[in-house]
Amino acid sequence: MGGADLPDAIFAPLKAGSLTLRALRAADAPQLHRLVNDWEVARMLARVPFPYSLELAEDWIASTRAQIEAGTAWHLAVERDGALLGCVGLTTARDAPRHAELGYWVGRRHWGQGIGPEAAGRLARWALANLDIDVIHASVLEENKRSAAVLARIGFLEDGMAEQDFTARNARLPVRRFRAGRAELSAAREPVPVPEAPADAAPPPLAPGANLLLVAACALIDSDGRVLLARRPEGKPMAGLWEFPGGKLAPGETPEDALIRELHEELGIDVSAACLAPFAFASHPLEGKHLLMPLYLCRRWNGTPEGREGQALAWVRPNKLADYAMPPADKPLVALLRDFL
Numbered sequence: 001m002g003g004a005d006l007p008d009a010i011f012a013p014l015k016a017g018s019l020t021l022r023a024l025r026a027a028d029a030p031q032l033h034r035l036v037n038d039w040e041v042a043r044m045l046a047r048v049p050f051p052y053s054l055e056l057a058e059d060w061i062a063s064t065r066a067q068i069e070a071g072t073a074w075h076l077a078v079e080r081d082g083a084l085l086g087c088v089g090l091t092t093a094r095d096a097p098r099h100a101e102l103g104y105w106v107g108r109r110h111w112g113q114g115i116g117p118e119a120a121g122r123l124a125r126w127a128l129a130n131l132d133i134d135v136i137h138a139s140v141l142e143e144n145k146r147s148a149a150v151l152a153r154i155g156f157l158e159d160g161m162a163e164q165d166f167t168a169r170n171a172r173l174p175v176r177r178f179r180a181g182r183a184e185l186s187a188a189r190e191p192v193p194v195p196e197a198p199a200d201a202a203p204p205p206l207a208p209g210a211n212l213l214l215v216a217a218c219a220l221i222d223s224d225g226r227v228l229l230a231r232r233p234e235g236k237p238m239a240g241l242w243e244f245p246g247g248k249l250a251p252g253e254t255p256e257d258a259l260i261r262e263l264h265e266e267l268g269i270d271v272s273a274a275c276l277a278p279f280a281f282a283s284h285p286l287e288g289k290h291l292l293m294p295l296y297l298c299r300r301w302n303g304t305p306e307g308r309e310g311q312a313l314a315w316v317r318p319n320k321l322a323d324y325a326m327p328p329a330d331k332p333l334v335a336l337l338r339d340f341l
């Protein structure tokens, strides 16, 4: 059996509500051809010719599998109950490191069911959490109001106009450009209600420290002098950035208590307070509050760290720490750590 029959071997499918996003397979060609060989769909897509032959569908599917394997683009089938509904794709930008382009289309008979935002939103959030990118761009034909609404609903912001060649129309046409990063995509997902304050009300007095977000973090250092970084998983704010393991202090906890608990929960290792050496701290605005984060060093623990919450882990040499995208609060810590180790 060839690779084309084993789609999940190259890409673990993503769930998005009732939808599944998975690698395209050779067997999808007839269904894909039927959906996209439709003037109402093809005329809105830049690179799709019309009429669109079955052979083109077969060739394109093969190319999408090669791109996933090469790590350059992820064009996926949008499926529900075994039926192909459309496609969603993300291509990393060749000339702009850490940027990517998002695209999608849905077969006409499936319009109006919220499939576009569900599928495109999931792929965008997955990409920011799992690929080395920070910004996702998308273009929609100026007249394509439906597609622009999909992007706005996911959290994309409009950032200007451009022009693009549209193969099916044999014309260069104006497109609206959109972009989103981590802040936009998590804000759209988890809207924070802002309480209405009466215009003349004085702000209530705050207890000392009430605006602080207390987080304890730890640089685990192995016998080769490498530091453990963990990647924030999809669904958390700042997903995809690398950080020092740790987390927020629960009520009544000391930073050491919190670290012992977090390192056990997140990595499955046991540390004792005596092995946590205070090293430095971060102080930075975050989530409408102010992050105060002591960073400890730890060279001794029991167990082997593993990403118990699905987070990727990396043991990183001090001189390579700067290659990992980390939250802004960590920048000074990284420099201190590199100089110290």
Ligand SMILES: Nc1nc2c([nH]c(=O)n2[C@@H]2O[C@H](COP(=O)(O)OP(=O)(O)OP(=O)(O)O)[C@@H](O)[C@H]2O)c(=O)[nH]1
Residues within 6 Å of the ligand: 215, 216, 217, 236, 237, 238, 242, 243, 244, 245, 246, 247, 248, 249, 286, 287, 291, 327, 328, 329, 330
């Ligand atoms: N653990 C950790 N958190 C960091 C670092 N740098 C940094 O800005 N933070 C921020 O500190 C906060 C830690 O909260 P968290 O969400 O990980 O805390 P938690 O484990 O209690 O998770 P939860 O809030 O989902 O329960 C996040 O906003 C995170 O982005 C870092 O190096 N390590």
